[in-house]
Structure formats: C-alpha cells, structure tokens
Amino acid sequence: MAFIRHPKDFFAGLIFVAFGLAAVIIGSNYSLGTAARMGPGYFPRILGILLLVLGVALSLRALKIKGEPLARWYWKPTLVVLGSVVAFGILVNYIGLAIATVGLVFGSSAASHEFRPKEALISGILLSALAVGVFIFGLNLQLPIWPWSN
C-alpha cells in the first residue's frame, strides 16, 4: 500500500468515514422534519455528512502529504487489561467484590512486562480488603462481598 503516504491520517480518516456513514444510514430511520421544526434525524444527518466529508478529506490528503508509519500495536496488554476489566464487570455481581478484585488486580498485572505473580497476588488481596472497606462499608455500595452473600 505504497500509495498511502500518511498512514496515521489515512486510517483516522477511514474511522471518521465509518462513523459518518453509520450516522447517516442509521439516522435515515429517524424523521427529518423541517428546518423550522427539526425532527430527531435532522442534526445527526448534518453531523454525519460533515464527518463523512472530513474523513474523506483527511484520507485523500494522506495520499499526498507524507507522515510517519503506524506505531506498533501491542495486543497482549490491550487484551489482558481490557479483558480483566470486562470480566470484573460481568462477574462482580456473582462472585462478590472480594474475589473479583483479586481477579482483576492479578489478571491485569499480567499485562506488564515486569509481572511478578507473588507481588500481584499480595497487592490484589490488600486492595480487595481496601475496596470492600471503602466501597461497601464506607460508601454503602450495593455489591455482594462473597459469592454466597447474594
């Protein structure tokens, strides 16, 4: 793809095009109304078209001006960190805050290149006690502490 001279701008442009198109297409289900009485579809359509134009301009310009290559993508930390967070969100109501916290801290620690399992486990347990103390006893958050407290 040698014709793309500014890959960062080019792909950013594509993202904007995608969002713009989505806004226009999905937004076509909403009634437009008139300029004086705008329906729910009016403003989204303006913005969608604007975004589309901006995205196309950005991508086209990226074929002319030169820019740096794309930065490397590190999949491991991304997946590990976001995965542990999502898992925490799903599980916390079933397994309780205490265990979910240890899971999140230990799991997300594994994303670091200087991961130390023992340290992460200790830190998880300490944070678990802190989280239960602050959020459940302190701020009265409606969350189970243990799997059986529901």
Added chain:
Amino acid sequence: MDLFNHLALGFGVALTPVNLLYALIGALVGTLIGVLPGIGPVATIAMLLPTTYALQPVSALIMLAGIYYGAQYGGSTTSILLNMPGETSSAVTCLDGYQMARKGQAGAALAIAALGSFFAGCVATVFVATVAIPLSELALKFGPAEYCSLMILGLIGAVVLAHGSLLKAIAMVVLGLLLGLVGTDVNSGAARFAFGVPELIDGLGIVSVAMGLFGFAEILTNLESTEVRELITAKIGGLWLTKQQFKEAWPAVLRGTGIGSILGLLPGGGAMLASFGSYALEKKIAKDPSRFGKGAIQGVAGPESANNAGAQTSFIPLLTLGIPENAVMALMVGAMTIHNIQPGPQVMTSNPGLFWGLVVSMWVGNLMLVVLNLPLIGIWIKLLKVPYRVLYPAILLFCAIGVYSINNTSFDVAQTAVFGLLGLIFVKLECEPAPLLLGFVLGPMMEENLRRAMLLSRGDPTVFFTRPISLGMLIAAAALLLLIVAPNFRKKREEAFAEGET
C-alpha cells in the same frame, strides 16, 4: 460593595467543616495524582464522579475542582525531581526544574513552584469573582442563536489551541457531538442510535467515555513503554529561596499569573496552555535566554504560577456561560448534571451559595495546598517509589468499581472498555481525545439551541448572521480558522507545543 457580600457568602459556604473536608480531600487527591505520572486529572475526576452522588452538590464540585488545581501543585514535584512530567501542564517545568535539582537547588525549585502557585491561585480566585458577574449578565441576554454560535466559537477555539492536526481535531469534535446524541431525543422521545439496548436509551455515560478515552488508553499506552524511571537521590536542600533567587523569581510569578489567567479563559485553554505560554514568554523576554534549560528559576516560577492560574480561570466560561472549554470542565458539566444543576449564567442567581462557595473554596484549597505540600514532599517522594506495575491495576480497579456503581450494571464497564480501545486507537493515530469529549458534552446542548433558534426564526438560517452578537462570534470563529491556516501562526503554534516535548 457587592463583591464583598458575595465573597462573604462564599466563605460562609466554603468554611463549613464538611466543605473544608472535601476541599482537603480534593486537594490531596489532586496532589497525589499530580505527583504520579500516568494518571491525570481527567481520569481521576471521572473515577471519583460516581462517588459524589451522595454528596451535597457544592461539596462534590469543591472536591472535584480541588483535584484539578491540586494536580498542578503535585505535577511540579515529579517534574523537578524526576525530569518527567507528573502532569502535561508541568511538562515545561522539567526543562529548568530538573536542572535546578541537579545543581542541588531542588528545594528552591519546589518552594518557588508552590509559592508561585499559591500567589497565582489567590489572584485567580479574585479574578474569577470579579469577571463572573458581568460575564453572566451578558450571557443572560443570549438567545438560542447566540448560544449556538458561542458553542461553535468555543469548539473551534478548542481545536485551534489544541496541538496536532486541525482537520483531525475538527473531525474529533464532530464525532463527539454525534456520540453525545446517542439516546433519547428530548423533543420527540425517539431513541437514537440505541440499537434496542436499554442501557443506551439514556445515552452514553460521560464517565465511561472520559475514563475510557483518557484513563484506560493512558494505562495501555504506558504499558508499552519499557522505560525505567530514575529518582534523583541528591539532597533536596533547604526548602527556601535565597534573596537573589527571590528577586529573580517574583517578576516571573507575576507575569505567569497574568498570562495564565488570560490563557485559562480561552476555549481550549486551561492549565496546560498556560504553562506553555508562560515558558515561551519568559524565554523571550529574558536578558540571557541561553540560561533557560540550564536551571533558570524563571523557567519554573512562570509556568508553575501560570498553570495554577489557568486551571482556576478555566472555570469562568463554565460557570458564567455554561460552556466547558477543556476536558476537565466537560467533566464538571457531567458532575453538575448528576446533581440536576444546569451549568450557565443562572447558577449564580438561582444557586449563589454554590457558585460563591466554589469560588472561595479555590482560595481555601490553595492555602491548604501550600501549607501541606512543602512539609509533605517527603511523603510524595516515597509514593513515587511505588512501581507502575503495582499502581496501574489499582487504578483499573477503582475505575471499574466506580463505573459499575453508577447504574449497577456490567454494561457500563464493558462500554468503558470499548472507549478504552477506541482511545488507544486514537493515540496510535495521533487524534487528540479532548475535542471529542468537549463535543460529547456540547452535543445535546447544541442541538437544543439550534432547534430553538431555527424555530424562532421560522426556519431561516440567516438568523445566525443577522443578530450582532451571534455574527460577531461566528466571525471570530472564522478568523481563528483562517489564523491557523496562515503559515506564520502555524509555525508558532507548533514551536510552542514542541518546547515541552523535547
């Protein structure tokens, strides 16, 4: 005098034990995250926003504001001792602050940073109090057309003063506006872009958006670097200034306060722009510019005063016009909405205790910071020894619990993760997230005012050009855009931002 009565009212609110406590918490948390590199005020405020549900609105705002200006105090410590900005707004402090530390003058650098910040904080508080009344009176005269144009001006200003590609920044604003429209349309009741998901009918949560784009994306970026931090082990030295240092520093403090207060007012402004602007000014007017970068005390005194002044005056557009000018202020809009307060000129009249209490709390918070910070520096330094591998899981945990607790749903946590991923993609493609967050907050407001303006004009779009105030604002917005295309200004803008990145 009226101002006097208002300040008295403010002191009455700010000095209640509860509000003093929350100002202290805010200031301490702010300093803490200011000291720690890798977590900024936007992510922190997003993290703590859910915990403010139970508080009185004024206490909540006092605490959140404290985080922002507290971060300016804390950020300087890391910059001076570690040659690494604790906050982006302290990036330029590294240049001369770290050099001073290497010469054994770390104590003097820390002292002038704290004292300059305090001085700037006092002046900025008075500045906010005096400018607020006339500005909000002006704002009360605004109709929907004026508001619409004002938002356009604000968003364009934010884009012009942000760094990076202009085209990308504008696209980010538009994307933000669109994301702000997700959920129920207030006029027709139609659910837009909700895909039948019940959680989306209320719209995307500002906490999820901000936490994902700023907090998660930042952690993910940090995890990629393998750099090892080095803490300067040299002695800090006496935490006081020599007469000579004092003589050199105070004019810079004055200039920094002035330029910071003004740059803080501009759309897109705030602490960061203020510190960059002040450093550029100090270097320009110095008799011997070559001393900069080698430990010139002016290079610490100016920017550190400026960022604190800018942090505070950036509240003015929010409190008087209801328009947030940077990402932190966008979150303050979120905090006010949680408590059913519509930001804008009417806050001052309908809720004077809240308004003046917040203004005065800034001064009180600054006083606490200067008293606490210098003696506590030892503790902050110890905190810097906590390795990042231990720190980031804790940050993630507080984010996850915070976002879960808003609606007690795992959907919000997943939504935050999606914005984290999107944020990382934006980092990789060099798209600044701040304009998106501004657009996100302003989206519904802009649609509402556009609708009303067009309804009143019976569908005639020239209304934006025939009303003088509206026309003036649109001309200003167009002028800003033209300005940035002009090669001279463009070069200056790039230079100003390049300073801190070297």
